[in-house]
Amino acid sequence: GPNYKWVWKAKIPLKIKIFIWQLFQNAVLTRDNMRKRNWPGNPSCSFCRDVETA
Numbered sequence: 001g002p003n004y005k006w007v008w009k010a011k012i013p014l015k016i017k018i019f020i021w022q023l024f025q026n027a028v029l030t031r032d033n034m035r036k037r038n039w040p041g042n043p044s045c046s047f048c049r050d051v052e053t054a
Helices: 005-009 014-024 031-036
Strands: none
Touching: 005 014
16 A cells, blocks of 8 residues: 555654544545445535535
8 A cells, every 4th residue: 555654754743643644544534434334414514515525
């Protein structure tokens, strides 16, 4: 897979590193990802009404 060493070497808080890594892995629970897991809710963004994606 892709090389994510730059994420772990960056001088940013650990929780931000983990979030960035999850974002690149498409593991952040956005509404489109939750729909793939049979979430019954509305997939549109609360702000712009487009389908929410990472």
